[in-house]
Amino acid sequence: xxxxxxxxxxxxxxxxxxxxxxxxxxxxxxxxxxxxxxxxxxxxxxxxxxxxxxxxxxxxxxxxxxxxxxxxxxxxxxxxxxxxxxxxxxxxxxxxxxxxxxxxxxxxxxxxxxxxxxxxxxxxxxxxxxxxxxxxxxxxxxxxxxxxxxxxxxxxxxxxxxxxxxxxxxxxxxxxxxxxxxxxxxxxxxxxxxxxxxxxxxxxxxxxxxxxxxxxxxxxxxxxxxxxxxxxxxxxxxxxxxxxxxxxxxxxxxxxxxxxxxxxxxxxxxxxxxxxxxxxxxxxxxxxxxxxxxxxxxxxxxxxxxxxxxxxxxxxxxxxxxxxxxxxxxxxxxxxxxxxxxxxxxxxxxxxxxxxxxxxxxxxxxxxxxxxxxxxxxxxxxxxxxxxxxxxxxxxxxxxxxxxxxxxxxxxxxxxxxxxxxxxxxxxxxxxxxxxxxxxxxxxxxxxxxxxxxxxxxxxxxxxxxxxxxxxxxxxxxxxxxxxxxxxxxxxxxxxxxxxxxxxxxxxxxxxxxxxxxxxxxxxxxxxxxxxxxxxxxxxxxxxxxxxxxxxxxxxxxxxxxxxxxxxxxxxxxxxxxxxxxxxxxxxxxxxxxxxxxxxxxxxxxxxxxxxxxxxxxxxxxxxxxxxxxxxxxxxxxxxxxxxxxxxxxxxxxxxxxxxxxxxxxxxxxxxxxxxxxxxxxxxxxxxxxxxxxxxxxxxxxxxxxx
DNA sequence: CAGTGAGCGAGCTTCCGCTTGACTT
Numbered sequence: 001x002x003x004x005x006x007x008x009x010x011x012x013x014x015x016x017x018x019x020x021x022x023x024x025x026x027x028x029x030x031x032x033x034x035x036x037x038x039x040x041x042x043x044x045x046x047x048x049x050x051x052x053x054x055x056x057x058x059x060x061x062x063x064x065x066x067x068x069x070x071x072x073x074x075x076x077x078x079x080x081x082x083x084x085x086x087x088x089x090x091x092x093x094x095x096x097x098x099x100x101x102x103x104x105x106x107x108x109x110x111x112x113x114x115x116x117x118x119x120x121x122x123x124x125x126x127x128x129x130x131x132x133x134x135x136x137x138x139x140x141x142x143x144x145x146x147x148x149x150x151x152x153x154x155x156x157x158x159x160x161x162x163x164x165x166x167x168x169x170x171x172x173x174x175x176x177x178x179x180x181x182x183x184x185x186x187x188x189x190x191x192x193x194x195x196x197x198x199x200x201x202x203x204x205x206x207x208x209x210x211x212x213x214x215x216x217x218x219x220x221x222x223x224x225x226x227x228x229x230x231x232x233x234x235x236x237x238x239x240x241x242x243x244x245x246x247x248x249x250x251x252x253x254x255x256x257x258x259x260x261x262x263x264x265x266x267x268x269x270x271x272x273x274x275x276x277x278x279x280x281x282x283x284x285x286x287x288x289x290x291x292x293x294x295x296x297x298x299x300x301x302x303x304x305x306x307x308x309x310x311x312x313x314x315x316x317x318x319x320x321x322x323x324x325x326x327x328x329x330x331x332x333x334x335x336x337x338x339x340x341x342x343x344x345x346x347x348x349x350x351x352x353x354x355x356x357x358x359x360x361x362x363x364x365x366x367x368x369x370x371x372x373x374x375x376x377x378x379x380x381x382x383x384x385x386x387x388x389x390x391x392x393x394x395x396x397x398x399x400x401x402x403x404x405x406x407x408x409x410x411x412x413x414x415x416x417x418x419x420x421x422x423x424x425x426x427x428x429x430x431x432x433x434x435x436x437x438x439x440x441x442x443x444x445x446x447x448x449x450x451x452x453x454x455x456x457x458x459x460x461x462x463x464x465x466x467x468x469x470x471x472x473x474x475x476x477x478x479x480x481x482x483x484x485x486x487x488x489x490x491x492x493x494x495x496x497x498x499x500x501x502x503x504x505x506x507x508x509x510x511x512x513x514x515x516x517x518x519x520x521x522x523x524x525x526x527x528x529x530x531x532x533x534x535x536x537x538x539x540x541x542x543x544x545x546x547x548x549x550x551x552x553x554x555x556x557x558x559x560x561x562x563x564x565x566x567x568x569x570x571x572x573x574x575x576x577x578x579x580x581x582x583x584x585x586x587x588x589x590x591x592x593x594x595x596x597x598x599x600x601x602x603x604x605x606x607x608x609x610x611x612x613x614x615x616x617x618x619x620x621x622x623x624x625x626x627x628x629x630x631x632x633x634x635x636x637x638x639x640x641x642x643x644x645x646x647x648x649x650x651x652x653x654x655x656x657x658x659x660x661x662x663x664x665x666x667x668x669x670x671x672x673x674x675x676x677x678x679x680x681x682x683x684x685x686x687x688x689x690x691x692x693x694x695x696x697x698x699x700x701x702x703x704x705x706x707x
Numbered sequence: 708c709a710g711t712g713a714g715c716g717a718g719c720t721t722c723c724g725c726t727t728g729a730c731t732t
Contacts, residue, residue: 008726031726040719054721072727099725152723159722167720177722310727322725503724515721 004087005120006080006107008094011314012125016093019130027083029094030076034067034106036156042068055160057153059583063572065153069110081111088115092140093133096121097366098562102148104140123368124329126375147562150572154178154554157576158545161586162538168590169598170533171612175515178551179500181538183508184517185546186493187485187527188535191640195604197481198239202229203255207424208471209267209417214459215470218417218424223248223258231479239479255474262419263472269465270423271416278409281402281436283326283356284369287502288495290321290396295488295523296443298391302487302506308392309370316373317383317393322502323367324495326356328403331375332368336404339377343401344438350406361498362555371400398440405436413458417467428458484524497548498555519638526638529610529617532601541589545582603639608647610639619650 002023007013010028017026036056037043047053047066058064069077084090090113092104104119118137122129155178162176205220220228229247234240241249250258285293287306294305309321319332328336333353340349358365372378372393380394413428431437461467485493491505500508509525512518517531527535538546560566576582601610601617610617610633617633631650633642 010727029726030728032724033726035724036722039721054719072729076727095725103725148724155723157722161721163721173720175721179723501724503726507724511722 001089002087003089003091004083005091005093006104008100008103009320012320015125015316016130019125019127020134025083025087027080028076029080029103029107030073032099032103032106033073033077033080033110034069036065036152037068038070042070044068055156057156059157059576062569063153063576065149067106067109077110080107084111084113084115090115090117091120091134091137092117093120093122095366096123097364098144098148098151098558100366101141101144102152105142105145108140123327123366124331126329126331141562143564144562146568147558150561150568151554151558153572154575157572157582161582162542162545165586165590165593166534166537169537169593169595171530171599173515174530174534175511176534176538178545178554179494179504179508180511180515180517181534181546182497182499182548182550183490183494184512184527184531185535185539186490186548187512187518187525188531190482190485191527191532192604193236194481194484194640197236199481200231200234200239200241200479201476202231202234202479203250203252203474203476204228204230205255205259205262205422205424206473206475207267207417207469209426209467209469211459211461211465211467214457216426216428216458216467218415218426220422221416221425222423224421231477234479236479236481252474252476255476258422259472259474262422265419267417267419267424267467267469269415269461269463269467270418272461272463273414275412275414276409276432277412278407279435279437280407281354281405281440282399282442284328284371284400284403285396286324286326286358286360286369287322288324288360288491288505290370291491291505292488293395293399293443294392295486297395298388299523300388300392302491302509304388305392306506308388312385312389312393312396317378317385317389318396319369319371319373320367321370323365323370324358324360324363324502325365325367326358326369327365328355328371328400329368332371332400333404335372335375335377336401339379339401340405340439343379344405348405348435348438350404354403356403360495361552369400370396372397377401402436402440405439406433408435408437409433415458415461419469426458428456429454430457431455484526486523486525487520490525497552499548499551526640529601529612529633529639532603532639533599533612536601537593537598541593542585601639603642606642606644606647610642619647621651 002025003021005013005016005020005024005026006029007016007026008029008031010030013026013028017024020026037053040054043053043056043066050058052058052060053066056066058066090111092107094100094103094107108117119140120133120137122133159175159177162181163174166174166176207218207220209216209218222228226246226248229241229245229249233242233245233247233249235242241247283289290309291302291305294300294308295302298305300308306321309318312318313321333355337349337353356369377397377400380390380397383390383393385393409432411430411432413430415426415428417424417426459467483489487509490509491500494500494505494508509520512525512531513520515530516528517534518525518527520526535546544550557566557571561568561571574581577584596611599612601612603610608619608621611620612618616635619631619633621629621631633650637646
């Protein structure tokens with residue numbers, strides 16, 4: 001008697017083997033074992049001639065998918081088949097979510113077991129939980145599998161019908177998809193806002209005061225009874241005060257004269273307000289919050305974070321790192337609470353065990369939150385880890401332990417000071433009890449908020465006191481455009497809209513950079529000219545698909561399919577074949593869209609049209625003789641940098657160099673040849689160097705374009 | 708005659724989500 005158990009990850013296989021009877025063999029599927037063909041070389045000979053072969057879905061035959069075993073999974077499948085030969089029972093123990101259920105179903109289809117089959121699910125890897133799961137098996141949930149297939153097919157239909165449209169209208173090799181196109185659009189929308197942004201400036205006064213030898217700071221808030229304007233009072237599109245706001249906008253001169261008028265006048269404490277507040281620790285880490293925090297505090301990219309977390313997971317330091325759940329097991333809560341007691345003392349323990357509910361849209365919660373592994377947590381020092389691994393473990397340990405610590409209690413103090421007709425305000429903060437602050441304070445994307453959890457001590461003040469003003473300064477400010485997305489803030493945004501999954505957040509960013517839609521510079525994602533062109537086209541012709549709500553609506557339908565409230569076939573038919581379905585839309589737009597127009601980019605504040613060619617952006621102008629002239633835009637110049645001034649520089653520079661006839665035809669040949677071999681090289685060596693190939697190709701084009 | 712180059716046509720590019728190694732950029 002022997003039983004074959006199949007899980008998704010080899011690490012998990014190793015761990016649960018210890019909790020199962022001796023004659024149980026545990027193997028890993030390494031994720032999905034079958035999929036639609038990814039590229040033409042994956043399509044089997046016998047269907048290659050079919051017109052639906054490329055898309056991998058036979059739409060006319062009720063969207064029948066063409067499944068193949070990808071090249072890198074053939075070994076795994078063979079190993080599983082061999083293992084099954086010696087078994088007289090099969091237990092499918094893949095994750096309990098849509099994808100996991102689907103993996104089990106595909107395994108059944110592939111392995112065609114002749115022995116009894118059971119489906120087992122567990123959320124915690126403890127002996128107790130595994131034993132319970134073993135005695136509580138069920139069948140594969142076919143409805144959940146249908147939901148996964150629907151998701152898979154829909155993504156394929158979107159990606160493989162829209163991308164070719166982009167090849168024909170904009171540039172070969174481009175891509176569009178339910179997730180990436182929304183991500184790119186977010187970047188472009190933000191960049192448009194930044195271009196449309198008009199900065200405003202305002203002035204105010206900062207006072208340094210002392211009382212009983214304790215210094216503190218106060219800011220001007222109103223003069224007479226009129227509030228002084230701050231950044232929030234400006235209209236971003238005009239750089240002027242929002243119409244109707246009753247505020248006092250001070251310029252430099254007015255502020256300086258106010259400064260002179262107030263200098264050496266007596267200051268009086270007019271009002272004093274104290275407000276107690278409490279703060280709760282943040283929920284334990286999910287994939288997305290871990291990526292965000294590691295980016296903010298350790299400056300790691302999403303990919304670096306995941307690689308390091310994977311190492312920690314494989315060495316048994318942390319639980320699974322791809323999760324959307326904030327749930328902590330009982331074991332984890334007990335371990336965290338004992339850590340708190342030992343390291344900080346009983347008074348730092350939260351009175352009740354704290355459990356968090358997952359707020360993210362569309363969360364599937366097949367795993368626990370990310371936390372230190374085991375039933376007692378090793379302190380970071382005790383792990384023997386170093387470098388990145390230590391830092392990341394430390395972050396995870398602190399965040400987890402903090403969840404079981406007491407709330408922090410603080411008192412916010414606001415003081416109003418009067419000098420002549422001017423009112424100043426000073427704000428302070430006392431931490432009455434640090435609670436979880438002792439272990440962990442969440443980072444922030446906003447640098448101004450970074451000091452939030454520090455104490456700001458004000459002296460003891462009473463209404464009627466006269467503190468001494470030691471310094472009064474006039475300070476000029478400018479309003480700032482909305483910040484670009486960083487990797488972390490893009491992931492946060494996508495997750496909050498339910499777009500993408502824990503296993504894909506890191507690669508989404510990789511994809512949009514690789515396809516030439518964005519550059520990552522100083523931790524900011526900057527969209528390219530191509531991104532502007534593609535986003536504009538998609539917004540104009542497929543607005544629903546690039547709307548952030550599309551995925552949320554799809555998820556709702558998938559949920560309904562998994563519970564049996566909706567059928568998958570009518571949904572796909574409506575989406576793809578319906579009157580306004582994707583197929584007819586693409587066909588219709590094929591004629592409507594003028595490629596030349598689609599390759600042109602309108603940028604706010606620029607009269608010149610920017611056009612994109614296959615390998616870069618250029619400006620088209622007429623020379624004095626009426627001949628069209630092409631000026632290439634350097635690859636490292638992003639749409640964001642291209643203002644009227646930069647444009648002028650580009651135009652005059654190209655006027656001066658005018659390389660036109662200096663290249664011989666033979667030079668041109670060499671260049672074209674190297675371009676071809678570059679492209680060939682890229683096809684052989686895989687995608688990673690695609691962005692570099694583009695860069696090299698654009699340089700070639702920059703030379704050839706001027707001949 | 709061998710090598711080269713122009714010209715032509717065929718074939719390919721692409722999605723999202725689940726998992727690791729195998730690699731040398």
